[in-house]
Amino acid sequence: MKEIKLYKSPFKSLRLLVLTSILVIPSIWLITKEKETDKIIWFCLCFFGFGFLLSLFNILDRRAQIIITKIGIRDITLRQGIIKWEYIEDANDVQIFKQVFVALKTNEKFVIKKKLYEWTKYLNNVVGGAEVNLNFSYIKVDMEKLITFINIMKSENIENRETIMEMYEDRIK
Structure with a gap:
């Protein structure tokens, strides 16, 4: 895969x-x-x-921080496992004190393994974040192309996702 x-x-x-x-x-x-x-x-x-x-x-640390497959996206720092494309409704970038995040708005089917405190939910809403925020502060990527890529992948059929991944692999890095 x-x-x-x-x-x-x-x-x-x-x-x-x-x-x-x-x-x-x-x-x-x-x-x-x-x-x-x-x-x-x-x-x-x-x-x-x-x-x-x-x-x-x-x-x-030479481990891959973000792993993207045709099934979904995984951030090893979240300890959430893979976030399937079917669960993602929208993605946008958020910058907080020069720290760059990708905020993933998920649907009700997605279950978060770690319970968020009410104050963290409030802060996420204030800064424009979501329940799932992928940290890209130490990763060099083209954020605009990455957001476009995520928004395309979430609405594409599973059969076409590998083709899209091949098209975008060099663009987002």
């Missing part, structure tokens, strides 16, 4: 690695050189050290 696999861009994580290194390395140096260190230095080390480790993980 034909699959389109979308991977994280290591360059976006590299930027985070450089920015956190600017504060992590001096913090480590100050802690090792000074007998008594301020709490702010420890806070910087812990806070930006977490960002440093997160960026290293993102650089080294």
Whole structure:
């Protein structure tokens, strides 16, 4: 079966690695050189050290983040499984603090495995999101073509989906 696999861009994580290194390395140096260190230095080390480790993980993580098949679309970070094309009613892009998402409006047949809290449902409505939001912040794709592709795939017959996938595979990457 034909699959389109979308991977994280290591360059976006590299930027985070450089920015956190600017504060992590001096913090480590100050802690090792000074007998008594301020709490702010420890806070910087812990806070930006977490960002440093997160960026290293993102650089080294070579798993496919989004997998698109003729059956549906799967985001491994959601732990939702495959979202079948028949369940998707509409797709649009949403940007929240420079984080890019694809909001999938689903029909009543789709069952979400994780229960959403009321405040998250409210925030999703305020920012234009949906119950299912696919995170594309670290993935390099052409969002306009990806949204068009998803909206075509959801209404196409299963027999024609592989042909459409072949047409769009190079366009969305």
